[in-house]
Amino acid sequence: MKTFSFSRLKLYQTCPKRFYYKYILEREEPVTKPLALGKAVHKAIEEMINGDSLENAIQKGWIDADFHPEVTGTEIKQLVKKAPIHKEMGKTEQYFRFPLDDSPYSPYIQGYIDLVQESEFGVTVSDWKTNWKTYDIRDNHQVALYALAIQHLKGVNEVKGRLAFLRYGKESNHIFDRDDTEQARQWALQLANKINSKLSILDIMPEKADELFPVAPSSACSHCPFVLECFRNFSQYSLQNNGGFKNEKNV
Incomplete structure (x- = not known):
């Protein structure tokens, strides 16, 4: 696997087994309401920034979400x-892709930044969130990786990151410097190399799939589409009240 995104790396970190199902076996996951709503809202915001009317933008967003x-x-x-948007305030859906180190075998990181704004005060990257939970922008490496991409594209040392939690009208902001983005790069590189190492072993020993990509019991199991399959395939586990698994040997 040559190219990764934040979401792929985060999914592996959360549960290697779900990563295996989704990205290696290429099993389809149902489009949930949160995913469809997020897609619709992002599309509508993009269209409005690029000059469309509110009503037209909403219609295009709904279409983009396949009328979920x-x-x-x-x-x-x-x-x-x-x-917090206005017409032509910046570049929407900025794509990036670059290697995570200088090795000729380096994995790549790619993604789309919701909004990039440039001014005399510097560069700002924004990401729109439609979920019900707010958190600090530094709680994960998503925006730090976006800032790293801008450092590559623009040659700047500092990038302002902004998470806009639309449901609550709240934001989380941080100025990412080279130290911040280096931490994000190291996180992404280590995970990508780990995944690729396991894939090399899997090619030789496919019977080791369960060992290489194990179940990682957590509260995330409660909204995983493969939870019942995991339960059936791994009879040594039982569902807990929080939607995760518990090893029956420890009961």
């Missing part, structure tokens, strides 16, 4: 109207 039955135009509109 649980997503309504009203909910899309409510969230989009809370976004």
Whole structure:
């Protein structure tokens, strides 16, 4: 696997087994309401920044989410109207892809940044969040990797990162310097190399799949589409109240 994204690396870190199902076996996952709503809102915000009207943008967002039955135009509109945006405020959906080190065999990191703004005060990257939970921008490496991408693209040392939690009208901000982005790069590189090492072993010994990509019991199991399959395949575990697994040997 040559190219990674933050979401792929984060999924592996959360549960290697789900990563195996989704990205190695290429098993399809159902499109949940949160995923569809997020896609619709992001598309609508992009269209508005690029000059479209609110109503047209909402319609395009709904189309982009394939008219998911649980997503309504009203909910899309409510969230989009809370976004701190205006026409032509920056470049939307900025794509990036670059190697994580100088090795000719280096894994690559790629992604799309919701919004990049340049001014006399520097560069700002923004990411829109439609989820129900707020958190500090430094709680994970997503925006730090975006800042690293801008350092590569623009040659700047500092990048302002912004998470906008649309449901609550709240933001989390941080100025990412070279030390911050180096930590993010090291995190991504170590995980990517670990995954690739396991894939090399898997090619030789496919019977080792369960050992190489084990189940990682956690509260994330409660919204994993493969949870029942894991339960059936790994009978030594039992479901806990929080949606995770518990080893029956320790009961």
